[in-house]
């Protein structure tokens with residue numbers, strides 16, 4: 001049985017302090033495998049992950065594997081993902097598994113143990129989860145995160161334009177996104193200045209500017225905010241600063257294709273990471 005690590009929010013705050021807010025996305029798209037001269041098979045997948053990890057270690061504090069691109073190869077792909085996550089965590093990187101899990105509570109407990117229990121093969125430091133079966137359905141994952149010192153990122157204002165029809169829908173109390181954000185914030189019990197909670201949100205770099213009109217309070221509960229959408233989806237460092245405003249200190253910026261397109265060699269990936277860190281500034 002592994003010893004419970006310190007809480008995720010504290011570990012994330014330390015990773016950001018040491019390495020900045022860039023999270024390198026590990027998204028082995030079929031097209032990228034081909035572009036890198038790798039076979040679109042499990043061996044290619046393993047080599048892709050190995051090179052991204054080599055480039056990331058010592059430069060950033062966080063990686064985010066996109067589970068879909070591993071799952072596409074079935075059990076062998078998930079085994080490569082498990083190897084990658086374990087190797088990254090041994091190197092001291094925080095791993096956010098982007099699996100976007102969500103189900104009725106009793107099933108959610110299974111997902112939570114699969115991804116958040118440190119003794120599980122696919123153990124990650126944090127998991128992306130979908131609240132669209134009702135925020136309360138995530139309770140087993142919230143409890144598992146607390147028990148295991150792990151974190152959650154709840155989909156609130158996703159980076160894709162299609163998300164708005166659901167997330168900006170309103171009832172008498174306000175938007176769906178605002179309700180989700182308020183319930184996530186209430187799960188955090190953060191008192192120290194500069195600390196981060198364990199339960200965060202996914203808020204796109206492309207959509208953070210909508211938070212105010214959607215009634216989403218990004219600063220409530222010191223939630224960590226995972227921001228995909230920078231780079232390949234068009235958002236800039238300026239969009240991030242403008243969109244997140246006073247919540248900027250809570251933001252983890254993901255870039256996947258914006259960095260991975262510079263492969264295949266580790267030196268070129270490393271240079272792309274360094275340029276991205278410099279572009280993000282703080």
Ligand SMILES: O=c1ccn([C@@H]2O[C@H](COP(=O)(O)O)[C@@H](O)[C@H]2O)c(=O)[nH]1
Pocket residue numbers: 025027066098157158159160202204228229230231232233254255256257258
């Ligand atoms: O709202 C969301 C939630 C997750 N994602 C994921 O982030 C990366 C973005 O990749 P880029 O290549 O940097 O565009 C990818 O894994 C998405 O599935 C998101 O984009 N938006």
